[in-house]
Every structure is written in structure tokens, then in C-alpha cells.
Amino acid sequence: MPIELVWRAMSDAAPYKGKSPFTMLSVEECVATVAKQVLGPLGVEELALADALGRYLAEDVVSAAPIPAFPASIMDGFAVRSSDGLGTFPVDAEQFAGNDVGPLQPGHIRYITTGSAVPVGADAVVKVEDTLQRVKSSGEVEIDVLVSSKAGANIRQVGSDTAKDEVLLRRGCHLRASELGVLAALNRSCVSVFCLPRVALLSTGDELVELGQVPDESRGQIVDSNRPLLCAMVKELGAMVTDLGVVKDEVECVRATIADAFKFADVVITSGGVSRGNKDYIKEVLEELGELHFGEMCMKPGKPSTFATVKSAENQPRLFFGLPGNPVSCFVTFKLLAAPAILKLAGMGSLRSPVYPRVDAVLCQPVQMDPVRPEYHRARARWDSGRIVAESTGFQRSSRIASIAETNCLLEIPKASGTLAKGTVVKALLLGGLRPEAEGFPSAPQAQTALGSCKRRRVGLLLLDTAQSSKVTEVLRASLDGPELREERRPKEAEAVKKVVESWCQEKNGLDLVLVLGELGVGNKDAEVVDTLRNMVIAAENVADLILHEALKETPLAMLTCTVAGYRHSTLLATLPDAPGVGQICKLITSLP
Numbered sequence: 119m120p121i122e123l124v125w126r127a128m129s130d131a132a133p134y135k136g137k138s139p140f141t142m143l144s145v146e147e148c149v150a151t152v153a154k155q156v157l158g159p160l161g162v163e164e165l166a167l168a169d170a171l172g173r174y175l176a177e178d179v180v181s182a183a184p185i186p187a188f189p190a191s192i193m194d195g196f197a198v199r200s201s202d203g204l205g206t207f208p209v210d211a212e213q214f215a216g217n218d219v220g221p222l223q224p225g226h227i228r229y230i231t232t233g234s235a236v237p238v239g240a241d242a243v244v245k246v247e248d249t250l251q252r253v254k255s256s257g258e259v260e261i262d263v264l265v266s267s268k269a270g271a272n273i274r275q276v277g278s279d280t281a282k283d284e285v286l287l288r289r290g291c292h293l294r295a296s297e298l299g300v301l302a303a304l305n306r307s308c309v310s311v312f313c314l315p316r317v318a319l320l321s322t323g324d325e326l327v328e329l330g331q332v333p334d335e336s337r338g339q340i341v342d343s344n345r346p347l348l349c350a351m352v353k354e355l356g357a358m359v360t361d362l363g364v365v366k367d368e369v370e371c372v373r374a375t376i377a378d379a380f381k382f383a384d385v386v387i388t389s390g391g392v393s394r395g396n397k398d399y400i401k402e403v404l405e406e407l408g409e410l411h412f413g414e415m416c417m418k419p420g421k422p423s424t425f426a427t428v429k430s431a432e433n434q435p436r437l438f439f440g441l442p443g444n445p446v447s448c449f450v451t452f453k454l455l456a457a458p459a460i461l462k463l464a465g466m467g468s469l470r471s472p473v474y475p476r477v478d479a480v481l482c483q484p485v486q487m488d489p490v491r492p493e494y495h496r497a498r499a500r501w502d503s504g505r506i507v508a509e510s511t512g513f514q515r516s517s518r519i520a521s522i523a524e525t526n527c528l529l530e531i532p533k534a535s536g537t538l539a540k541g542t543v544v545k546a547l548l549l550g551g552l553r554p555e556a557e558g559f560p561s562a563p564q565a566q567t568a569l570g571s572c573k574r575r576r577v578g579l580l581l582l583d584t585a586q587s588s589k590v591t592e593v594l595r596a597s598l599d600g601p602e603l604r605e606e607r608r609p610k611e612a613e614a615v616k617k618v619v620e621s622w623c624q625e626k627n628g629l630d631l632v633l634v635l636g637e638l639g640v641g642n643k644d645a646e647v648v649d650t651l652r653n654m655v656i657a658a659e660n661v662a663d664l665i666l667h668e669a670l671k672e673t674p675l676a677m678l679t680c681t682v683a684g685y686r687h688s689t690l691l692a693t694l695p696d697a698p699g700v701g702q703i704c705k706l707i708t709s710l711p
């Protein structure tokens with residue numbers, strides 16, 4: 119670069135923002151910085167039980183009275199004096215749950231149902247199955263007691279379920295349906311809970327249109343998807359949301375809206391405007407309004423995440439999270455930074471950050487590492503034969519919203535060069551909803567089974583650019599007994615390829631095998647096609663290895679080609695090189711049992 123240009127770039131007169139001036143903190147440092155600013159729950163309020171669902175308890179809940187409060191029958195049967203032993207007895211009365219018909223008459227037994235108070239005079243209950251009933255000709259009923267009982271048999275003694283003064287729920291406990299049930303059993307119609315944090319949300323970006331409006335794509339407009347996402351994530355935490363809409367990328371608008379939000383909100387969350395674009399104003403506005411604690415986080419995605427606090431009249435400072443605009447960054451950084459803080463303000467007990475179970479998970483696919491930043495790789499974790507396995511959500515670019523669909527964990531991929539092999543155990547933060555075995559999406563073991571059993575007779579052959587089909591069709595016709603063969607030619611363009619693959623690999627009635635024939639190497643167009651195909655399938659690594667292995671026999675240049683192999687629904691898709699040996703590879707794939 120000429121000297122003069124270097125000088126201009128370094129001086130104040132430089133027209134564009136350059137490198138970030140913020141010190142990049144590690145994720146752990148950022149999480150700890152946020153945690154330090156959250157002093158504790160916001161306040162306490164008394165709520166009717168029915169309104170307390172999802173809240174966090176602000177008191178230890180103690181049983182004010184023993185449960186049961188009276189000796190109660192555990193069985194439907196007969197209340198007896200245990201000292202009377204076996205014999206035949208008249209029934210003095212019937213005692214149903216919820217009524218009292220006085221003490222047991224001497225020489226009698228009492229019909230009693232489950233939950234009824236055992237009458238004074240009785241000290242045991244004989245279940246109905248241990249008796250015989252006799253109806254005399256006079257209509258009088260007598261009962262043979264066939265088993266003798268010890269005192270106390272089949273009776274729940276006072277306080278035997280819950281003693282008086284027993285602590286059943288602790289402060290900070292999350293009130294779900296089960297806890298409301300406990301409170302109801304203690305006859306608690308009101309309960310003391312922590313107040314909900316008020317969270318204000320806004321999106322920044324001149325390019326954004328409201329959900330449901332039609333973006334003018336010729337101008338680069340897009341739908342604001344971050345706000346609905348953030349709204350829902352805040353609601354999932356149980357906090358109160360105020361939606362402040364989209365704010366234009368004008369410094370005055372950004373400043374005024376955020377300053378107004380701090381007048382009422384405990385937490386303000388924005389998306390976009392934190393990077394190094396000339397219209398990214400969030401950081402400078404927060405430096406004016408409050409204290410900016412960090413403006414760069416060493417992670418992928420979410421590097422420019424910003425955290426600030428603003429003093430308030432109350433003890434607890436107001437929190438500000440400036441999340442990046444890319445939807446995936448917005449999702450991940452919300453989970454790592456904002457969600458724990460909101461939960462702590464809401465009164466979640468025993469709060470550690472991050473708040474997610476950190477478990478070991480086995481990779482279902484190889485995962486490429488980043489040499490500069492650790493990555494939080496979105497994945498779907500499930501329980502599988504005694505361990506947690508994690509299926510990647512595919513291509514992880516921070517704009518690719520599909521990578522958060524049905525994600526239930528973030529895999530902590532360390533900063534390093536190279537690739538973590540399939541089967542590697544990594545740490546995973548469970549965001550919730552661990553899937554049961556073999557549920558929801560096709561798992562790798564299922565995919566393997568399908569490979570072993572399927573007769574691939576309906577085949578699609580997609581020829582890219584100059585690819586020759588004759589060898590492949592010859593092999594297909596020879597190796598498959600009367601295959602239904604479809605053939606299409608397309609230019610090497612991601613959209614065109616995607617359309618054909620989608621129509622051939624439909625969930626219902628998709629083809630058995632789709633072969634994409636063409637040279638897919640390092641060119642830009644090649645990379646787009648490869649990315650598109652990878653995102654459309656669940657990888658079948660072994661098939662990809664097999665293809666590469668065969669191709670390498672032809673030429674070492676095969677190392678430079680990109681192979682995609684995997685399942686889309688029940689269709690096996692594989693890319694084949696446009697090389698003389700393709701017939702052999704094709705033979706191998708079709709000969710799989």
C-alpha cells in the first residue's frame with residue numbers, strides 16, 4: 119500500500135471505521151462479566167397460585183400443617199379394631215371419603231373407602247379383597263374378616279406424608295405444574311415469587327421490513343426475523359417483553375430509542391449495528407449512555423457482541439445486550455449471554471453461568487475447527503444407547519437460519535486447525551429438550567441400516583455442465599434389474615441443482631438413489647453447489663469415503679474434488695467425479711446390498 123494511503127487509514131480523517139478498538143474477551147470472561155453485573159432477583163410480589171406458573175419462588179415453602187391431617191384409610195375395605203382379630207362382624211355404618219359418621223360401635227366393623235378418616239375406635243383397615251360378604255335372609259349383611267391386622271395397618275398416620283414444618287420447596291425454585299400441585303396440597307392460594315424482568319427489544323437496520331410485509335429485494339430489503347426470534351426466546355424464559363420495533367440506522371434514532379427503553383426496562387436487547395460498518399452505532403451510543411463492558415467476544419458466531427450497563431435508581435444496574443445482526447449469531451449470543459442474566463433477574467436459584475447442562479456428546483459427523491475462535495456449533499442431541507450423540511445442523515454460516523432449526527444443543531468446538539473426526543467426544547451445552555433415542559430425524563445408525571437394506575431401483579442422474587452420462591447409465595442398467603432411470607442436465611448452478619434434487623428426493627415417493635455427475639472442485643460455483651447439496655442431506659461419511667477412495671485409484675488429483683454423500687429423507691444422494699473411473703464407483707454404490 120502506498121505510504122500516503124497507510125497514513126490516511128490511520129488518521130482520524132479515514133472515511134471508514136477500521137479494526138475494532140475493543141479488547142477481545144474470551145467467552146468465559148464475557149459470561150463472568152455479565153454475571154458480575156447481575157446482582158440478584160429484581161423484587162418480590164405475591165401472586166395467586168394460578169398466576170404463578172413459570173415464576174421463581176421468593177420464599178422457602180414449609181408445610182403449615184401435617185399431611186394427612188387425620189388418620190386416613192389407604193384402602194377400600196373395613197375399619198376394624200385389630201384386637202378383634204378374625205371372625206364375622208356386622209357393619210355399623212358406611213364411611214365415605216369426606217364424611218364422618220361417628221365412632222366405631224363395639225363388636226362391629228365399618229365399611230370405609232380410600233381417603234376416609236378412620237373412625238375413632240378403629241385402628242386398622244382390612245382391604246375388601248381380604249373379606250367375604252354374607253347377606254342373611256333378613257337382608258342384614260355380615261362380613262368375614264379373613265386376615266388379621268396389626269394396629270395401623272392400611273392407615274396413613276397424621277403427618278406421615280408430610281410432617282408439619284417440613285420444607286417442600288426452596289427459594290429460587292422454578293414453579294412448574296408439579297410445584298403448583300405441591301403448593302395447592304399445602305393449601306397455598308397465594309405465593310411469594312420474584313418479579314419478572316422487563317425486557318425491551320429492538321432491531322436496527324435500514325434493510326429490515328416487518329414480518330408479513332413484502333421486502334423490496336431489488337433494494338436488498340429483508341424481513342426482520344431477529345425480533346420475533348428474540349421475543350420468543352425471552353418469553354420462553356418467562357420474562358415480560360416490550361417490542362420497540364425496528365429502528366433506522368441513524369445515530370439519533372438509535373440513541374433516543376435506547377435511552378427511552380432504559381426508562382422502564384431492566385434489560386434492553388438490540389440486534390444489529392454492533393460491527394464495523396459506518397452505520398453501526400450501537401457501541402458508540404452505549405458508551406455515551408452507560409458503561410460498555412465489552413465489545414468483542416472470542417467466539418464464532420457472535421464476535422461483535424456488546425454488553426453495557428446503565429445506572430438506575432434501584433440497586434441493580436440496567437443491562438444492555440447488543441447482539442449481532444446475523445440471525446444465528448443473535449440466537450447463540452442470546453443463549454450464552456442474555457438468557458442467564460434474565461433468569462438470574464427473574465430469581466432462578468442456584469444460578470451458575472452458563473445455565474445449561476454441560477455434557478459430553480459424541481459427534482455424528484466430522485466437524486471442521488476454526489483456528490482463530492472457538493465455535494458454538496448448533497446440533498441436535500439425542501440419547502442413544504447410553505450416551506448423548508449430536509447430529510450437526512449442517513453448514514454453520516451465521517446467516518444460515520436453518521442451522522438453528524430444531525437445535526437443542528451448542529457443541530463447544532475448540533479453536534484449532536483441522537477437523538474433529540466423527541465419533542469425537544466434545545462438550546455440549548444442552549439448551550433443553552434432549553431427544554429420546556431414534557426419534558424425530560433420521561439418525562446415523564438408521565441411515566446405515568437403510569443403506570444395507572434398500573434396493574436402489576429408482577435412480578436419478580443429474581449431469582452438470584459437460585458431464586458424460588453414457589458410462590454411468592451403462593453401469594446402472596447393467597447392475598440394476600430394470601431401473602427406472604431419470605436423467606436431467608443442468609448448468610453448475612446451486613439453485614438449478616437444488617430444484618432438481620428437491621423434486622427427486624421428496625419425503626414421500628422420492629427416488630432411491632440420486633447421482634450428481636460432474637467435476638466439483640475448488641471453483642466458486644463448485645463450492646456453492648457443494649454447500650447447497652451438503653445442506654440438503656444428512657451426511658453418509660462412509661459412502662463419501664468410498665467414492666474418494668475409488669477416485670484416488672485413478673488420479674491423486676481426486677484429492678481436490680469435493681464429494682457429497684448423504685441421505686435426504688430416504689434417498690441416497692452422492693456426487694460422482696466426471697472421470698473415466700466413474701463407472702467403477704457407480705458399480706460399487708449400486709452393488710451395496
Ligand code: AMP
Nearest residue numbers: 321323342343344390391393442443444
Ligand atoms: P449488522 O450486524 O447490522 O451488520 O447485520 C449483519 C447481518 O445481519 C446483515 O446481513 C443484516 O442484514 C442481517 N440482519 C440484521 N438485523 C437483522 C434482523 N433483525 N433480522 C434478520 N437479519 C438481520
Ligand code: MG
Nearest residue numbers: 322323390391
Ligand atoms: Mg445493520
